[in-house]
Amino acid sequence: MSASADPPAAPARKRSVVRSLLRLWPYVRPVRARVFGAALVAIVAASMGLIMPLVLKWIVDGPVTDGDTAGVWLGGGVLLAVGVIESLLFGLRRWLVARPLAGVEADMRSALYRHVQRLPVSFHDRWATGQLLSRGTGDLQLLRMFLAFGLTFLIVNSATILIGFGVLMAQGWQLGLVLAAPVVPLIWLCVAFETRFSLVARRAQDQMGDLTTVVEESILGIRIIKGFGRHRSQARAFHELSGRLRDTELRKARLLAGIWLVILTLPEVFLGAALVLGVAQVADGDLTAGTLVAFMTTAMALRWPVESIGFLLALCNEAATATDRFFEVMDAEIPAEAAREATAADAAAAGDGLRFENVVFRFPDSPPDSEPVLNGVDLHIRPGETLALVGGTGSGKTTLIGLVPRLHEVTSGRITLDGTDIATLPRERVRELVAVAFEEPTLFSATVRENVLMGAEDAGRAELDRALRVSQAADFVAALPAGVETEVGEQGLSLSGGQRQRLALARAVVGRPRFLVLDDPLSALDVHTEARVEAALREVLADTTALVVAHRPSTVQLADRVALLSGGRIAAVGSHAELLHTNAEYRHLMTGEHAESEVSVS
Structure with missing residues (x-):
C-alpha cells in the first residue's frame, strides 16, 4: 500500500517569496491592527535596547571619569528601568498576536476544510489524503509561527539594523563604515541562499505529505497488512520515504548551516577590525572611551538582528512554500452551479x-x-x-x-x-x-x-x-x-x-x-x-x-x-x-x- 495519488507538480517557474506571502493578506487583514501594533511595540522594545549604549557612554564619559558615585548609581538605575520596559514591551507584543493569529490559523483551516468538502470527486481521485492532511495541519502551524514570530522580527530586526547603523554612524562614521562593509556580500549570499533553500523546503514539505499518506493508509489497512503478513514491506516503504525526508532535511540543515557560518563569521571579522581601529583612535585622542564603549555595545546589540537573517530567511521560504501548498488546494475550481437554465x-x-x-x-x-x-x-x-x-x-x-x-x-x-x-x-x-x-x-x-x-x-x-x-x-x-x-x-x-x-x-x-x-x-x-x-x-x-x-x-x-x-x-x-x-x-x-x-x- 502506498500513496494513492500525488498532488500536481509545483510550478517550474521561479516563484516570488513576497508574492506568495502576500496571498495571506485576506486572512490577516481582520487582525491587521493587532499584528502591526505588535510589530510597532517590538520595534520600540528593540529601540530601548539601543538606548542602553548611549546611557553607558554617558556613564563612562561622565560619572566614571569624574568619580561621581551618585551619577553611576543613577545611570545603573536608568539601565535597569530601560531593561524592565523592554521586557514588558516584548511581553505585550506576544499578548497582542497570540489570540488573533491562532484565529487566523483556525480560519484558514476552516476555509480549507470547507473548500475540500465542496471540490468534486475527481479532485479527490487525484490527491493523496496525506497531502491534504499535511496542508491542513503542519503547513498552517508553520504559517502561524511565521506570522507570530518570523514576520514580526523580520520587520523589527530590519528596523533595528537601520536605526542601529544610524546610531553607529553618529558615534563614529569611520567605524560605522567598517561595520557596513560586509552588507553587500551578505545580501548577495542571502539571495543565493533563498533560491536554493526554497526548492529544498518545497521538496521536504511534499515528502512529509507522502509520509503522512503512508502512515494513514497503514493504520486504516492494518487488518490487510496483518492478514497478509505485509508489515515488513510496509516498514520498508515507510523507511524509504522517511529516509528521503531525512536526507532532504539534512540538505536544508547544511544550507542553513552554511548561511549561518557566513552571517556569523563575516560581521565578527569586521567587528574585530572596528575594535582595533577604535582603540587606536582612543589612544590618539580622536575618540573618547565612552564613545568607543557605546559604539561596541551598539554593535553587539545588533549581532542578534544580523545573525537572525539566516533563520528568518529560511522561515520566510518555508512559510512561502506552505502558502503555495495551501493555495494549490484553495485554487482548485469548484464546478459552477446551474450550468444552464431550465427549459x-x-x-x-x-x-x-x-x-x-x-x-x-x-x-x-x-x-x-x-x-x-x-x-x-x-x-x-x-x-x-x-x-x-x-x-x-x-x-x-x-x-x-x-x-x-x-x-x-x-x-x-x-x-x-x-x-x-x-x-x-x-x-x-x-x-x-x-x-x-x-x-x-x-x-x-x-x-x-x-x-x-x-x-x-x-x-x-x-x-x-x-x-x-x-x-x-x-x-x-x-x-x-x-x-x-x-x-x-x-x-x-x-x-x-x-x-x-x-x-x-x-x-x-x-x-x-x-x-x-x-x-x-x-x-x-x-x-x-x-x-x-x-x-x-x-x-x-x-x-x-x-x-x-x-x-x-x-x-x-x-x-x-x-x-x-x-x-x-x-x-x-x-x-x-x-x-x-x-x-x-x-x-x-x-x-x-x-x-x-x-x-x-x-
Whole structure:
C-alpha cells in the first residue's frame, strides 16, 4: 500500500517569496491592527535596547571619569528601568498576536476544510489524503509561527539594523563604515541562499505529505497488512520515504548551516577590525572611551538582528512554500452551479421519474480524444419504478450512478429528475432528492445514530428505527453496548462488512427519498440476511424511483425492469426473464454460461 495519488507538480517557474506571502493578506487583514501594533511595540522594545549604549557612554564619559558615585548609581538605575520596559514591551507584543493569529490559523483551516468538502470527486481521485492532511495541519502551524514570530522580527530586526547603523554612524562614521562593509556580500549570499533553500523546503514539505499518506493508509489497512503478513514491506516503504525526508532535511540543515557560518563569521571579522581601529583612535585622542564603549555595545546589540537573517530567511521560504501548498488546494475550481437554465420542456415533464438523455462522460483529466467511459446513454426510469443496472466489470455502472447525485458532471447530454435537468439545480437540492448507498460502505467515527441520520438530519427516532428495521440492522444495533449511541470507530472497522453495509443502506432510506440510487447494496450479506433485507426493501422501493446496480439474480429480482450497460451504452432493457432468453451477454453475466458467439464486455 502506498500513496494513492500525488498532488500536481509545483510550478517550474521561479516563484516570488513576497508574492506568495502576500496571498495571506485576506486572512490577516481582520487582525491587521493587532499584528502591526505588535510589530510597532517590538520595534520600540528593540529601540530601548539601543538606548542602553548611549546611557553607558554617558556613564563612562561622565560619572566614571569624574568619580561621581551618585551619577553611576543613577545611570545603573536608568539601565535597569530601560531593561524592565523592554521586557514588558516584548511581553505585550506576544499578548497582542497570540489570540488573533491562532484565529487566523483556525480560519484558514476552516476555509480549507470547507473548500475540500465542496471540490468534486475527481479532485479527490487525484490527491493523496496525506497531502491534504499535511496542508491542513503542519503547513498552517508553520504559517502561524511565521506570522507570530518570523514576520514580526523580520520587520523589527530590519528596523533595528537601520536605526542601529544610524546610531553607529553618529558615534563614529569611520567605524560605522567598517561595520557596513560586509552588507553587500551578505545580501548577495542571502539571495543565493533563498533560491536554493526554497526548492529544498518545497521538496521536504511534499515528502512529509507522502509520509503522512503512508502512515494513514497503514493504520486504516492494518487488518490487510496483518492478514497478509505485509508489515515488513510496509516498514520498508515507510523507511524509504522517511529516509528521503531525512536526507532532504539534512540538505536544508547544511544550507542553513552554511548561511549561518557566513552571517556569523563575516560581521565578527569586521567587528574585530572596528575594535582595533577604535582603540587606536582612543589612544590618539580622536575618540573618547565612552564613545568607543557605546559604539561596541551598539554593535553587539545588533549581532542578534544580523545573525537572525539566516533563520528568518529560511522561515520566510518555508512559510512561502506552505502558502503555495495551501493555495494549490484553495485554487482548485469548484464546478459552477446551474450550468444552464431550465427549459419549458423540463417544466412540462414534471413527474417524469429519472431520465438519462444521450449522456456522455469522460473524466476531466483524460485526454480530449480518449474514448468516453459513457457514450450516449439513454435510459428512462419511470416514477415509482425500480430499475436494475447490470454490466460487466469496468462497464461504467458506478460512474453512471455517480452522475445522478452530481458526484461527477456529465460531459454532454443531460440527466433529469421529474423533468428538471439536475444541472439547473443546486447540488444541495439534488442531494436532498437523491439518496445513495455505495458498495463500499463508509462510516464515520461517530455513533450509529449520527451515521444513519446523515441521510436526513431532521429525522426523528421513529424514522431511525424504521430505517434500521428496513436494513435489518435493528437487532445487531440493539445488541451493541450503547445501542444506537454506540461509537462505531474510525471507518466503522469495529463492525463486520455486512453490518457496515446495512447501516449504509439505513442511511440511504431514512429520509424517504424521492430517488434512490444503490450500488450493489447487498453484496456483503449472507443469503438469509439478504432475503430479509430484500423483503423489507420492497416496501421502500414501492414508494420511490430507484436505480440499483446489481450483480446477482437475487438483487435483480427486486427490480421492475433491467438495463444492460455495455460498451458505454445501454444495450438492452427488459425484464429479467426476457433478457435471459434474448440477450447472450446478460445471460452470461447472470448465470455464467458462455455465449454461443463472442461477446465484448467492457
